[in-house]
Amino acid sequence: MENSNHFGKVYLIGAGPGDPGLLTVRGKSILEKADVVAYDRLVSPGVLSLCNPKAKMVDVGKMPTHHKVKQSEINKLLVKFALEMPGATVARLKGGDPFVFGRGGEEALELVAAGVEFEVVPGVTSAIAVPAYAGIPVSHRGIATSFHIITGHEKEVDSRKSEVGSDSVILSEVRSTKSKDPSQNLSLDFENLAKCQGTLIFLMGIANMDFIARRLIECGKDPKTPLAFIEKGTTPNQRTVMATLETAGETIVRENVTAPAITIMGGVVELGKTLAWKKNLPLSGKRLVVTRAAKQSSGITARLTALGAEVIETPMIETRSLEKPQTVFHPERSTVGAESKDPGLQGSVDFKSLANFDILAFTSTNGVESFFKQLFAAGYDVRVLAGKKIASVGKITEKMLLEYGIRCDYVPEGHTGEGLGLLLRDVVDKCEHVILSEERSSESKDLVESRILLLQGNLADDTLLKLLPKATRWTVYETLPVAELPDWKREAIASADAIVFASSSAVENFSRLSSVGQSPFSRLSFCIGRLTEATARKHGFETVTSDETTMDSLVKKIVEYYTMGENA
Numbered sequence: 001m002e003n004s005n006h007f008g009k010v011y012l013i014g015a016g017p018g019d020p021g022l023l024t025v026r027g028k029s030i031l032e033k034a035d036v037v038a039y040d041r042l043v044s045p046g047v048l049s050l051c052n053p054k055a056k057m058v059d060v061g062k063m064p065t066h067h068k069v070k071q072s073e074i075n076k077l078l079v080k081f082a083l084e085m086p087g088a089t090v091a092r093l094k095g096g097d098p099f100v101f102g103r104g105g106e107e108a109l110e111l112v113a114a115g116v117e118f119e120v121v122p123g124v125t126s127a128i129a130v131p132a133y134a135g136i137p138v139s140h141r142g143i144a145t146s147f148h149i150i151t152g153h154e155k156e157v158d159s160r161k162s163e164v165g166s167d168s169v170i171l172s173e174v175r176s177t178k179s180k181d182p183s184q185n186l187s188l189d190f191e192n193l194a195k196c197q198g199t200l201i202f203l204m205g206i207a208n209m210d211f212i213a214r215r216l217i218e219c220g221k222d223p224k225t226p227l228a229f230i231e232k233g234t235t236p237n238q239r240t241v242m243a244t245l246e247t248a249g250e251t252i253v254r255e256n257v258t259a260p261a262i263t264i265m266g267g268v269v270e271l272g273k274t275l276a277w278k279k280n281l282p283l284s285g286k287r288l289v290v291t292r293a294a295k296q297s298s299g300i301t302a303r304l305t306a307l308g309a310e311v312i313e314t315p316m317i318e319t320r321s322l323e324k325p326q327t328v329f330h331p332e333r334s335t336v337g338a339e340s341k342d343p344g345l346q347g348s349v350d351f352k353s354l355a356n357f358d359i360l361a362f363t364s365t366n367g368v369e370s371f372f373k374q375l376f377a378a379g380y381d382v383r384v385l386a387g388k389k390i391a392s393v394g395k396i397t398e399k400m401l402l403e404y405g406i407r408c409d410y411v412p413e414g415h416t417g418e419g420l421g422l423l424l425r426d427v428v429d430k431c432e433h434v435i436l437s438e439e440r441s442s443e444s445k446d447l448v449e450s451r452i453l454l455l456q457g458n459l460a461d462d463t464l465l466k467l468l469p470k471a472t473r474w475t476v477y478e479t480l481p482v483a484e485l486p487d488w489k490r491e492a493i494a495s496a497d498a499i500v501f502a503s504s505s506a507v508e509n510f511s512r513l514s515s516v517g518q519s520p521f522s523r524l525s526f527c528i529g530r531l532t533e534a535t536a537r538k539h540g541f542e543t544v545t546s547d548e549t550t551m552d553s554l555v556k557k558i559v560e561y562y563t564m565g566e567n568a
């Protein structure tokens, strides 16, 4: 939770058109720390998997009733989250750009009315990015000097027609009536649109496109105007269907063009025949599930994505803050220092015993977050750390400590656990801190060492305790296998082409998790090495296995499989 406001702060974030690589850096950084994410149906699973795994995920496209949630209800929900969660980061995640036919303006007005702070994080709009992924530039020298983005769908209730014009973009809304006849419910200015020399881009218009095309022809637009429908642009299922204005209606029926799709009209469409780059990538159109822990997986994810695949990261383990820290001593430790004085230190921790320590060492951001969570829950605040020295394993942990108002005294150069241990060993040997006697006796060294507290996770190795055997370790968080998959991830996995396994334990965990629900999922797996392959077979997967036990070899194998025929 970053903001210290009385209420939560709402971020209206554009998720882009589908490809998670098109989410902005700003959007990603907010989603990574969001406490709540309220997202639309159009937001892709690749983007959802970038959200803070601990965030409450609310699908406002499909609430408990399974009915589409009315805009007024979404507005109320955002206000409710903000009011009920002081200091929280509430992300309202919308397809494309929140202010391009995204109704973000309506949500913002409601937030202002309720006195809730908000910020808009623009997104990459499908109107421009989807044609780009099909190799169609919306403007091109000598062909189109303007482009116009138009909605072809009726609004829920509002019957006012609004038109917002700017230099090169006309946004026209459509009048709503109960009638299904588009001639009754579309109030586009066809006369003017037909005269526009620029590129016309229709959003939400597939259902009405036959009518729109006929009206444009009636108003004088060339029936031979090239036109493209681009379905599910920037996702693995992107498809471009070319037509002309006069064949638009029949093409939609024949090719079964379905939403979400945009329609783009004008000379620029021809360029798509030469410039379509996306569909030529070797893994284009493939959705792959990567099962490693998020931190480990980003390397392989980046590589598969660059080759055109959509990757759904599905970590198999998660961290959870303990309710209270638990004490762990070095097994061979003799009873000196803090523990001998305070038997309460064994097992569950009382924060009063922090008084027994002079140096606190953090080895991860999870450790920092969990420690402060527990400290605050026990009714204390940072003042209990007054006068203590703080050590961090590296820069990221150091930065997080700073967010809690704590500056680090010791950070090792190499940013490793061993480096931290050696640095603290040095501090102990020099008795820099808490020198009770003038003599640097081994006893005073022991005392300094025993006043070091290590704040770690349950799976932390013994590197630090080996270097500092008299130190105390508090386990502040634990790492567990993921217990269940959220619905959106289950749906994404169900639609994946294959699962990528980098270890036997990933296969075991994945099989356990995916059998919890009923969704069918791909039985094709790419495995690193023979051991992983054997486990995958045991669990009923078809396997394609890398020649060597390296990520390079695995990626190579995946590309080979999809480019050299699926039975290579």
Ligand code: SAH
Pocket (backbone or CB within 6 Å): 017, 018, 042, 094, 095, 096, 097, 098, 099, 100, 101, 102, 124, 125, 126, 127, 130, 202, 203, 204, 205, 230, 231, 232, 233, 234, 235, 259, 260, 261, 262
């Ligand atoms: N705010 C969004 C638009 C919301 S209106 C934006 O800036 O992109 C929803 C319409 O956007 C859909 O009906 C479709 O016309 C278009 N759209 C959104 N994502 C799309 C995608 N991945 N491929 C094709 N069209 C898309």
